[in-house]
Amino acid sequence: MTELNVLNNKFESKEKIKVNLEFTPDAINVPVVHQVVKAILAGRRQGTAKTKVKSEVSGGGKKPFKQKGTGNARQGSTRSPLMPGGGTVFGPVPRSYEQKVNKKVMIGALRSVIVDKQLAGKLIIVDALTSTGKTKEMAKLLGSKNLLNALVVTTDSNSLAIRATNNLKTAKGLGVDNLSVYEAVKYENLIIEKQAFEKLANKLV
Template sequence: MLADVYNLSGQKVGQVDLPDSIFNAPINVSLMHQAYVRQMANARLGTHDTKTRHEVSGGGRKPWRQKGTGRARQGSIRAAQWKGGGRVHTPHPHKYTLAMPRKMRRAALRSALSVKAAEQAIVLVDELALPEPRTRLMAQALNALVGDASTLILLPQKASYENVILSTRNLPDTKTLLASYLNIRDLLTFDKVIMPVAALDVITSYLGR
């Protein structure tokens, strides 16, 4: 699959061959959904907690004697039916993590990349470099490449792209991400994906197997 390569001014400067095994793979919607649910579930902290009647302070003494008062028997003023008492059937800390084999996760990424490629939502650039960290310069480049669409920028490494990373921090609906950290949520969240040709090599190195 041939794809056009552009410069930061939006001018076509060449073409590159996208591997069909990654960008023209069978699209499995259910697999992408499973990978997305897994990623969102694994992001949950699971630290929410409520106190039971044994954790609420006070209530150690029986409020009144068992019989002879005409009132319902009570053992503690910290029981669930009392104001300020403990809670029942409420959240407690636990893990939400879901497991998914690596082959399935990578197949889901291939499906998502194939969807983006079919929608012509992948924009390749010959080199993504800025002379200085300026939001204005990055905004001009994005406007020339994708217009006002939300954009995920994939970088091959962090070392030589500090200016790009700094220049996108104040841009709405724009995110920079290392190509080795590519994930299903970001692929499905953003409208367009911009990557230099060097980032394509990183993706091919682990998804092309």
């Protein structure tokens, strides 16, 4: 059981909460985080690269030149991979780059990132993020605490705080259900609402 500070909307200390997570260096599993981040990025690849094989290129109905007497190697079709404009051998074809990651591995990676952020002093739990949806206000609030490079996680995925944050170049807003290991690693600070953190912590135990 660990006690964590909870801040108010102005990032001032308000209360403490207890969570069933151990925030120790031993709880950080770097290889698992690396594996999950690689899998997430691989899944985002389009996989649409395609080259034409011999049967798909145009031409080829006629023998390009006679069999003997030219001094060239014999050829039977202009579609041959040996001919300019011919088909490609063993070229890329559309495919999925998705990598399977077990649920326990994904949870372990997210737990490692949360622990690492807390130990580095980069985990900020806020009671509630109230916002009018104005980017200027959010930039002023985060800038005053030197938190402009941050991932803002809210309980509600339609929160105005998300809309205000997503217009910032160095920050991003997400609902807790859409939180991914990659996004958590990408941004320096993790700002998360109290209810969202409690929901997340229950999954990580």
